[in-house]
Amino acid sequence: MNPLYVALDFENKQQTLKFLEMNDLAKVPVKVGMELFYKEGPSIIKELKQSEHPVFLDLKLHDIPATVKRAMKNLASLEVDVVNVHTQGGSRMIESAIEGLTEGSQGDRPLLLAVTQLTSTDETMLKKELLTNHSMEEVVAHYAQLSKNSGADGVVCSVKEVKQIEKNCGSDFLKLTPGIRQADDDLHDQVRVATPYEAGLTGSQSIVVGRSITQAKDPRRTYDQIKEEFLHGKKQYRGSVT
Template identity: 60%
Template sequence: MSTIKQRQLDPLYLALDLENKSHVTDFIEQHQLKGVPVKVGMELFYREGPEIIYELRERGHHIFLDLKLHDIPATVKRAMSNLAKLDVDVVNVHAQGGRKMIEAAREGLERASSETRPLLLAVTQLTSTDQTMLEDELLVHKAMPQVVGHYAKTAQQSGADGVVCSVQEVETIKQSCGHSFLTLTPGIRLTSGEVQDQKRVATPNIAGKTGSDAIVVGRSITAAEQPSAAYQKIKEEFEHGRQITRSTST
């Protein structure tokens, strides 16, 4: 691997699951969330394209570009080179794409980066996937923690900096891959929040206690009566959980 430095992971990313750029900028300004780390997903990026990235960078936001690439290695390599030029901080692929695809993604990022490159994460299993779906639809007849752990180890050996996983698998991944291997966990809800389409969920405090390095939160903030207060509460709960983990491990 090259000596190009990697970007850093922020503890909390606000998922901008909003309709368009106008809604995004209005929401950020209205609720005093300028400069917070954000996640841009498929819906927003496919509607607005690179312009939404330029706009957010100009406003001082760190960006997790969540496109979950999954294609043949050559295509992913070229795509990652293009994404690296957008100057985002975190990108991802599907771990199911396998070793050669993940290696190609890392090569594409390094080829297009100068001094620093985006962090490369691999999605193990979506938080909407449960054991029943894993077996009945994907025909994977192994326990979820075993599948996720195997994908994480393969991703690590292929050059990924970490994985996107549910909170339930963080401890297993840290044990097999080491604590420096990053875990970013979506599916975060406040105790009173609705689960909706996600099945493997957790509170910010539990995510912190379990050892997650970062969390992604959308609806618990964007649908809150006071999004700024919700953002701060979630960040504080997560950090409190992380402090407990650090104090018990020393």
């Protein structure tokens, strides 16, 4: 995986490509989620790949194994670099996803990550709405182990769970962490969040950053600052380095 993916949470292809071009973000790794993919379909992926952007296609598939296998076979043909599923779909679904990716790939298959729990989920929601009698830490650790045993390359988790997952699953099992914010940014709908500095300290191999970059006054400079903070442990706030 690449260390930093920019979440392209834009309404359409025109806004997306204009943002990348105007802000000198050629070839940077990007994440395409449901909003943009459902609007533009495979064409947005093809254009990004033609421009040499590594692509994490974040659709979080969760369905019966046969359906996920066929869907992943189609997604692999787009030559994306990383895709994901929900761990809650179970071991057979994860195994089927890998089968589909392998069948649909011309060369190396895309990396498969499994989502443990969304970063918008907290302990209260876990217990009262999802009727889970275990702690967030226990649930995420169990899901991570299930994902590894099923053949996934890694997980999508919050920074708060990275160390436990590494302890249980080893350092080679990939950890990608969304919910990344600079220290003075608005949290929006995220609850289990962290700064790039904190993510780097815990052992996350990759982070996803959206609004902190896409809504910054200088997106390119902010991208470079966040990447430096994550990789080299330099705390940075609005252009200053400490």
